[in-house]
Amino acid sequence: MRLTGSEIIMECLLREGVHVMFGYPGGAILPTYDAMAKYDDRLHHVLVRHEQGASHMADGYARATGEVGVCIATSGPGATNLVTGLATAMMDSSPIVAITGQVPIPAIGSDAFQETDVTGVTLPITKHNYLVTDVDDLAYTMKEAFHIARTGRPGPVLVDVPKDVQNAVTEFIYPEGPIFLPGYDPPAAADTYQIDAALRLIDQAERPIILAGHGIIMSGAMQEVRELAERAQIPVALTLLGKGALPEDHPLVIGMMGMHGEASSNLAIQEADLLIALGMRFDDRVTGNLKTYAVNARKIHIDIDRSEINKNVRADVGIAGDLKTVLKQLLPKLERKSHPDWIHQIRDWLEDSSERDILNYETPGRLLTAQVINDIWRLTGGDAITVTDVGQHQMLEAQYYPHQRPSTLLTSGGLGTMGFGFPAAIGAKFGVPDEEIWAIVGDGGFQMTLCELATARQENVNVNIAIINNHFLGMVRQWQELFFEKRYQATPMVNPDFCKLADAYGIPNRRVTQRDEIEAAVAYARGIDGPTLIEFVVEKEEMVYPMVPAGADLHDMKRRPKPGES
Amino acid sequence: MTQQAIANKVTVVALVENEPGVLNRVASLFRRRAFNIDSLTVGRTHKPDVSRMTIRVDAGSEYARKIANNLQKLVNVIDVRVIDNEPHIERDLALIKVRSDDAHSRNTLTEICDRYPARIVDVGPHVAIIEMVGTEVFVEKFIDEVRPIGIVEMIRTGVVSMGRGTRIHDTSVTRRDLARAIVQASSARNGRKS
Incomplete structure (x- = not known):
């Protein structure tokens, strides 16, 4: 079968199981857009309003489904606009393939119109990238790109295709069978001696704790982690991206860890004598000051990325491997254990936390973010997929929307990308159309990518947008209040009328200013098959507690005073 | 430089695909991870598709292993070894x-x-x-x-290193061999079908 490069791209996408791609046309990618027409019935193209939206949508799709998300853009500015989304996906190990047009090969290096060295630009923020210079290389390059994106520690892969390669014609042979990349060999299983060493530490531990990360979800090791926790009676603290790895109402799950984690989790980590870190990478937002981090604990660290072991925290037993495979090796030899005193101690800390819970305060006449998020949780039965932006609302979502299933909280953890939430929610909806999706975003972040309201309207995407509007860049304001003597430099925001804005895009909307209006507004949004926007006008100067200041010791938390203490 | 300082150096040897941009990927990795290296040499091997890098690191072997683990993550890096105490x-x-x-x-x-x-x-x-x-x-x-x-x-030129005796650091297959083999196999299959 003789095909053009453009048609080969489409054929490869189909063979990789792609149904939808998010993109924006332009000169250097036009041949590929032209070829799309023939494949329209099998490959749906979503026209975004800015290429950053395309990369976030591909990312949201990937996080919701576990499959590779695809975005597509033209050369130069089209490709550079993808960059933030690629970096976001890289930091959170999200599998996406980005296809970019490039100027024709003879023009490369001549500063041609809309030419950018995009493989150079994206080199540090992709797992791998390609510049295809021969149409005969295109098919196996596409296959490799998908393979690299989805296997091992997943990540974004970019394929840059010059216009003349898209136009060139060749015999299309899709490389069947396994891929051979001699330099690419993600680790899988552990050695027996490593398993035995880990078991010995677990057996000796009196105050063990599991640190459950994103890798559990990516590896599909939820059941294995649960078995480990239950059989050895080990409490489980979650990272932000690990939320949903175990149901949050499980009695052994003690909540999120880190800068805005539960005090009980942070205290337990500092008091523990064994950390079992599963598919997480000891990010500085999780550890605080490394010098005082879990000093009494020995550490077992299991991660698929060999370079993560001993990067930030020294592991007594470091295992580079696929979590599910490694735990399957370990579980048959694991003895039953119990740690009643330890669990009792953690319960005491949890009790103290609930006394400080803002939801237990009398707050007449005020609307708080925690109330909004907790009400959305209650009214959706806790079963919606929430996609957040970055900042106070993100941390409060993590605290007040318990997740029972994996891949139901989609959020930019590593890069902390404002503007991620709304487009990622659109992408997620294409991946899991039967799920209820809420984009919970701040007034700041939403305005970074709100142009995608037009995309949501054009495609009639059933996403509910909850704007938490405090007229501030709230998290920055919180830091200014705590560390810069309330000098609110460049954080107050004069916002548009979000409801009128939604009207302009033809999107049904409501504004909520009182707590007793939340229920009706949420019901309204859930009743409409298409995009809706609810603006929640909340308290201007809220604080997210607990808070471990950046670089402080993990146990050195700023806590919300108990009622009456103020 | 004192002999003590040189004795503290560790060598990392990497076999890489001889493709455009590979040196850039390695250099970019060193820069973004803030790895301090002493010297880096690249040269061809007896296989046209494979180049060999010798990287001298002015730090302990733990640091060298960190570099090796990161190098190994690059798709174009076929194999990495830290030459520490072994005779070379x-x-x-x-x-x-x-x-x-x-x-x-x-x-x-x-x-x-x-x-x-x-x-x-x-x-x-x-x-x-x-x-x-x-x-x-x-x-x-x-x-x-x-x-x-x-x-x-x-x-x-910077240091180049090779292990003594039968410690052979080589790769039996290269990607281009494999890519060719796959295409040939696919064509053969397609040919049989038609």
């Missing part, structure tokens, strides 16, 4: 241009070169070029001896 041969080559405009300096130079694996490869009325090959320590020592005569220009 290492060579550094220096071209040194020195003043030789009087009989005394010329005699001193000849005398020093006799005691080292060094050769005078070019002599002019004012300067001479010496080629010195040896271990890094030995080259350093040689340079220290020549320095008083007056070095006017110098270039070093």
Whole structure:
């Protein structure tokens, strides 16, 4: 079968199981857009309003489904606009393939119109990238790109295709069978001696704790982690991206860890004598000051990325491997254990936390973010997929929307990308159309990518947008209040009328200013098959507690005073 | 540089695909992870698709292993090894241009070169070029001896290393071989079908 490069791209996408791609046309990618027409019935193209939206949508799709998300853009500015989304996906190990047009090969290096060295630009923020210079290389390059994106520690892969390669014609042979990349060999299983060493530490531990990360979800090791926790009676603290790895109402799950984690989790980590870190990478937002981090604990660290072991925290037993495979090796030899005193101690800390819970305060006449998020949780039965932006609302979502299933909280953890939430929610909806999706975003972040309201309207995407509007860049304001003597430099925001804005895009909307209006507004949004926007006008100067200041010791938390203490 | 400082150095050897941009990927990795390296040499091997990098690191072997783990993540890096305590041969080559405009300096130079694996490869009325090959320590020592005569220009290749005996660091297959094999197999299958 003789095909053009453009048609080969489409054929490869189909063979990789792609149904939808998010993109924006332009000169250097036009041949590929032209070829799309023939494949329209099998490959749906979503026209975004800015290429950053395309990369976030591909990312949201990937996080919701576990499959590779695809975005597509033209050369130069089209490709550079993808960059933030690629970096976001890289930091959170999200599998996406980005296809970019490039100027024709003879023009490369001549500063041609809309030419950018995009493989150079994206080199540090992709797992791998390609510049295809021969149409005969295109098919196996596409296959490799998908393979690299989805296997091992997943990540974004970019394929840059010059216009003349898209136009060139060749015999299309899709490389069947396994891929051979001699330099690419993600680790899988552990050695027996490593398993035995880990078991010995677990057996000796009196105050063990599991640190459950994103890798559990990516590896599909939820059941294995649960078995480990239950059989050895080990409490489980979650990272932000690990939320949903175990149901949050499980009695052994003690909540999120880190800068805005539960005090009980942070205290337990500092008091523990064994950390079992599963598919997480000891990010500085999780550890605080490394010098005082879990000093009494020995550490077992299991991660698929060999370079993560001993990067930030020294592991007594470091295992580079696929979590599910490694735990399957370990579980048959694991003895039953119990740690009643330890669990009792953690319960005491949890009790103290609930006394400080803002939801237990009398707050007449005020609307708080925690109330909004907790009400959305209650009214959706806790079963919606929430996609957040970055900042106070993100941390409060993590605290007040318990997740029972994996891949139901989609959020930019590593890069902390404002503007991620709304487009990622659109992408997620294409991946899991039967799920209820809420984009919970701040007034700041939403305005970074709100142009995608037009995309949501054009495609009639059933996403509910909850704007938490405090007229501030709230998290920055919180830091200014705590560390810069309330000098609110460049954080107050004069916002548009979000409801009128939604009207302009033809999107049904409501504004909520009182707590007793939340229920009706949420019901309204859930009743409409298409995009809706609810603006929640909340308290201007809220604080997210607990808070471990950046670089402080993990146990050195700023806590919300108990009622009456103020 | 003291011999102690050199003894502290560790060598990382990487087999990489001989493709455009691979050196850029490696250099970019070192920069973004803030790895401090002492020298980096790249050269071809007996296989046209494979190049070999020797990276000298001015830090302990734990640091070298960190670098190796990160290098291994690059798709174009086929294999990485840290040469730490294992017996190995290492060579550094220096071209040194020195003043030789009087009989005394010329005699001193000849005398020093006799005691080292060094050769005078070019002599002019004012300067001479010496080629010195040896271990890094030995080259350093040689340079220290020549320095008083007056070095006017110098270039070093950086260290290359190879394990002794049957410790063979090689790759049996390369990606291009495999890609070709896959395409041929696919064509053969397609051919049978039609």
